Amino acid sequence: MLDIQKRIGVIEKLLQEDTDQSLTYAALECRLTLEYLCYERFKLTYSYLSQDDLKNWVPKDVVKQVSEDVDDNIDKEFTLSISTQPTDGKNFKTKEDFEALKYVTLGKQSALNLNEVHSLWHGVSNLALHLPIPNISSGDLTIYQNKERIKKKVQSVIDFLRPITGNLLMAGSLGEVFSFDCFACGMTIKRPVKKLVSPSVVNCINPKCDESYLLEPSETEKNVDITRRIFKFECIGCKRDLEVPGKIFRELRFNQQLNIVCSSCQSTLELVMRPLMKLVEDKNSHNEQNQTDA
Incomplete structure (x- = not known):
């Protein structure tokens, strides 16, 4: 302290x-x-x-x-x-x-x-x-x-x-705690149950682990649903699914490359971060078309 x-x-x-x-x-x-x-x-x-x-x-x-x-x-x-x-x-x-x-x-x-x-x-x-930062009216730097x-x-x-004279620091949850083990490294991840009232994203506390999870309060039971946040890709070599932690892509920049080695066939695959464009349907136009057809 x-x-x-x-x-x-x-x-x-x-x-x-x-x-x-x-x-x-x-x-x-x-x-x-x-x-x-x-x-x-x-x-x-x-x-x-x-x-x-x-x-x-x-x-x-x-x-x-x-x-x-x-x-x-x-x-x-x-x-x-x-x-x-x-x-x-x-x-x-x-x-x-x-x-x-x-x-x-x-x-x-x-x-x-x-x-x-x-x-x-x-x-x-x-x-x-x-x-x-100097401007036109600034004096000497x-x-x-x-x-x-x-x-x-x-x-x-x-x-x-000066008035801070305490000799103790204490933190943690005094109530019920929800915990689970990380899928990749086995580290225990914890959250106070009283704080899990809405969906939240939590990261593995192991600084060397890239896993993260979506925690959602269960509607049917007094429990929490855990979803691993990953992207799935099909290996071009053997067609098996490859799972990549979603957090990895947060650090990638435009045109940056990520190499993935398939654990099954040992093929090396290159993922490149690039924009994706898709057509978004205009709902108002669709409704007007339906009314015209009627």
Whole structure:
């Protein structure tokens, strides 16, 4: 877990040097610290979310997606305690029954204000870590930007970090979990059942595996239908079906070539990414034709 006070010390030391270079480095340290705060919370959900599942790489959006797909408490403040009294043989029926026990605190997770993280992350980047694109009214280009504006934004980051004093991070599903093994590599893929309320695409959490799946809530049973996302091609050599993970094609560009070796006849086939055109029937014209025929 990140040592927040140590990070603040590094940033404040650079502030005190008060040079163009040190303030720029302070802004960079701020950005890295904010990213770390977000990504360490994402790391706790490795067993649930693949990097390929992420819709956006902005730190705030990564944590937001973890909250939406896995754990609502990932950015919330809470205290974890454990009872010091044995509970075997006791019949607990109400919340008050549990609250009556004696507890010892294990740790506290601090809240993470994602909107403020996002604002500060962008702020230090725009002020210090990018050169503005010049235009006809711009002055001379400079490597380092306005010192006072950078100092003010860096101090804002320090003020944001200082109250983060939690000594605990916890993530995962506290309820029922749906799981299955990847068809190709055997890695277990998991999702909280309460999050599977609509069709969703999930990727294998193994970074070396190209498999992905469509998960759909079953209408007939309390279950989930799993569909492997693949493209099927017929081998020109032996006419057998070849199955290629759909995720592979996401990375291909126009006219890029993909070589596939048939496991049956060992033929090498070339797939080329090119546009496909087809005629789309005009439904309105079709209806007008039917009315004319009548």
